[in-house]
Amino acid sequence: MTQTSKSQRPQNLWARLRDSRTSVSLLLLAIAAATPLAAPALGQSFYVDVIARIMIWAIAATSLNLILGYGGMVSFGHAVYLGIGAYAMGIMATEGITNGFIQWPLALLLCGFFALIFGAISLRTKGVYFIMITLAFGQMLFFLGISVERYGSDDGLLIFTRSEFDLGFAELDLSNGTTLYYVIWASLIGCIYLSHRIVNSRFGMVLRGAMSNETRMQAIGVPTYRYRLAAFVIAGMMAGLAGLLSANFERFISPDMMNWPRSGELIVMIVLGGMGTLFGPVLGSVAFLMLSELLSTWTEKWHLIFGPFLILVVLFARGGLAGMLERLNPRSDP
Amino acid sequence: MTEPLLAIRALSKSFGGIAAADNIELDILPGEIHAVIGPNGAGKTTLINLLSGLLPADAGTVHFNGVNITKSSAPARCRRGLARSFQITSIFRDVSALDNVALAIQAAAGHSFRLWRPARTDPALRDPAFALLEQVGLANRANIRAGNLAHGEQRQLEIAMVLATGPKLLLLDEPMAGMGTEESERLITFLAGLKAKYTMLLIEHDMDAVFALADRITVLVYGRVIATGTPSEIRANTDVRRAYLGEDEAVA
Numbered sequence: 001m002t003q004t005s006k007s008q009r010p011q012n013l014w015a016r017l018r019d020s021r022t023s024v025s026l027l028l029l030a031i032a033a034a035t036p037l038a039a040p041a042l043g044q045s046f047y048v049d050v051i052a053r054i055m056i057w058a059i060a061a062t063s064l065n066l067i068l069g070y071g072g073m074v075s076f077g078h079a080v081y082l083g084i085g086a087y088a089m090g091i092m093a094t095e096g097i098t099n100g101f102i103q104w105p106l107a108l109l110l111c112g113f114f115a116l117i118f119g120a121i122s123l124r125t126k127g128v129y130f131i132m133i134t135l136a137f138g139q140m141l142f143f144l145g146i147s148v149e150r151y152g153s154d155d156g157l158l159i160f161t162r163s164e165f166d167l168g169f170a171e172l173d174l175s176n177g178t179t180l181y182y183v184i185w186a187s188l189i190g191c192i193y194l195s196h197r198i199v200n201s202r203f204g205m206v207l208r209g210a211m212s213n214e215t216r217m218q219a220i221g222v223p224t225y226r227y228r229l230a231a232f233v234i235a236g237m238m239a240g241l242a243g244l245l246s247a248n249f250e251r252f253i254s255p256d257m258m259n260w261p262r263s264g265e266l267i268v269m270i271v272l273g274g275m276g277t278l279f280g281p282v283l284g285s286v287a288f289l290m291l292s293e294l295l296s297t298w299t300e301k302w303h304l305i306f307g308p309f310l311i312l313v314v315l316f317a318r319g320g321l322a323g324m325l326e327r328l329n330p331r332s333d334p
Numbered sequence: 335m336t337e338p339l340l341a342i343r344a345l346s347k348s349f350g351g352i353a354a355a356d357n358i359e360l361d362i363l364p365g366e367i368h369a370v371i372g373p374n375g376a377g378k379t380t381l382i383n384l385l386s387g388l389l390p391a392d393a394g395t396v397h398f399n400g401v402n403i404t405k406s407s408a409p410a411r412c413r414r415g416l417a418r419s420f421q422i423t424s425i426f427r428d429v430s431a432l433d434n435v436a437l438a439i440q441a442a443a444g445h446s447f448r449l450w451r452p453a454r455t456d457p458a459l460r461d462p463a464f465a466l467l468e469q470v471g472l473a474n475r476a477n478i479r480a481g482n483l484a485h486g487e488q489r490q491l492e493i494a495m496v497l498a499t500g501p502k503l504l505l506l507d508e509p510m511a512g513m514g515t516e517e518s519e520r521l522i523t524f525l526a527g528l529k530a531k532y533t534m535l536l537i538e539h540d541m542d543a544v545f546a547l548a549d550r551i552t553v554l555v556y557g558r559v560i561a562t563g564t565p566s567e568i569r570a571n572t573d574v575r576r577a578y579l580g581e582d583e584a585v586a
């Protein structure tokens with residue numbers, strides 16, 4: 001007889017590394033950490049920027065995974081929070097506020113505020129209505145971005161100064177590309193770790209339970225709406241962080257960041273990588289951006305190849321790339 | 335006379351033209367097992383849906399412990415102590431049996447805005463959940479994915495989840511549905527053992543179970559209460575015999 005354990009024991013590091021999803025993802029993050037040192041030496045500095053972009057998208061995908069993968073909320077307007085984060089920074093920079101200690105908290109609060117309003121309304125609906133209403137909110141701000149002349153309208157907005165984090169005795173200098181790169185890297189690690197804590201907490205159990213069986217959740221006494229809304233706000237703010245990083249990295253923002261195809265791409269990344277898995281969004285954004293980069297060098301009509309590829313992944317690799325890696329794991333229990 | 339734990343007055347609900355609950359008047363007294371019987375489609379599940387707050391009533395009131403809960407949400411009713419099971423098994427299929435019960439324990443333990451500490455290693459949730467699984471006889475199945483449990487085991491899990499919410503009144507919708515005779519008998523014994531601690535509204539098709547357990551029985555036909563009484567009164571009631579128990583039911 002096997003002994004039944006009341007609580008799942010925390011796995012030790014070795015057990016975690018034997019999970020190929022975790023080890024591959026950690027390897028990718030390690031490669032990302034080494035790139036600024038190795039790439040210039042190899043004469044491939046170009047890859048530093050590529051990886052920085054991928055990491056920013058991975059943060060955004062991680063944030064969407066929190067509500068989509070663990071909460072079943074198919075937000076088709078998630079890129080809007082990237083846009084809000086980026087525009088909050090861009091607008092402040094244009095108006096002469098370059099202090100990051102003001103920019104960043106304000107931008108994140110603004111994202112949280114919008115997510116609260118949009119979420120409070122859209123979470124009253126379900127299924128396809130939820131998809132449509134989140135899409136509508138996203139497009140609303142997209143068109144707002146297009147129409148405001150002062151902030152570049154559809155031409156976008158150049159940001160001349162990156163956020164300044166100056167404490168007097170110490171300074172985090174984002175104008176230094178390498179520093180910014182590691183800020184992005186650390187943000188990604190931080191967001192993954194935060195997700196890990198959240199989805200395994202009591203809050204996370206409620207979120208997952210509400211996705212799996214809403215009626216039962218109500219019947220055991222949990223008012224699910226408020227938990228979904230809180231998750232929606234957290235995810236919005238996390239996407240806002242990706243927006244802030246993007247604005248600092250590109251020093252350029254445009255309404256296109258929050259147009260619906262960006263939201264669609266975020267969903268594709270998650271599906272490709274593995275919904276509701278911790279590292280799925282990372283795997284997905286790496287695969288999506290690499291593939292689209294690669295395919296687009298071959299042909300302009302790369303979507304024609306990518307589309308069927310995605311269909312194959314959805315049909316045959318259930319659980320996406322993370323699911324495929326999981327099947328590589330040695331079976332621990334008979 | 336004792337105050338009823340649950341007082342149902344003129345409760346009505348119709349779907350299109352069908353009256354699934356038609357002016358229902360019913361008192362559930364503290365400590366009793368009150369069975370509700372009736373033919374298929376009589377409105378038994380609808381009654382439980384109305385009482386648990388999953389369906390809004392068209393008219394009528396429900397008082398629980400003297401408090402008007404007619405307008406309360408399903409979660410709010412559960413937190414007051416009104417817990418239900420489902421005729422069609424409703425569990426969290428993707429996680430273990432223990433996870434299922436632990437979630438119900440967590441729900442009863444206050445709000446879940448705790449975003450940092452892992453829930454699956456929290457003894458405050460796992461220990462009482464495991465104790466409940468032991469109680470319903472699922473201790474050795476605790477770590478099995480709930481969706482992979484046998485049908486009878488899933489029915490037991492339903493009961494464990496109901497008990498985990500810390501209820502005063504159990505609303506059990508055909509807890510023995512689909513169980514084998516042996517399993518049913520064990521569940522009857524188990525429910526009889528709960529009698530000292532809980533009040534129960536029991537919906538059941540199995541007449542052996544009903545007559546073994548119930549203190550009082552209400553008969554529902556086409557959404558209407560046609561009789562309420564002790565088991566012997568119900569057996570003797572001619573309306574009931576004609577409308578429901580019929581010829582093929584050997585009720586001597």
Ligand SMILES: Nc1ncnc2c1ncn2[C@@H]1O[C@H](COP(=O)(O)OP(=O)(O)OP(=O)(O)O)[C@@H](O)[C@H]1O
Pocket residue numbers: 349352353354372373374375376377378379380381421
């Ligand atoms: N959500 C619904 N929408 C429309 N009609 C419904 C709904 N729920 C129940 N009904 C109808 O209401 C009537 C009562 O159904 P209910 O499920 O309450 O009966 P029941 O007594 O539980 O039956 P059974 O013994 O088969 O479980 C039936 O005619 C049913 O078709």
Ligand SMILES: [Mg+2]
Pocket residue numbers: 378379380421
């Ligand atoms: Mg029924």
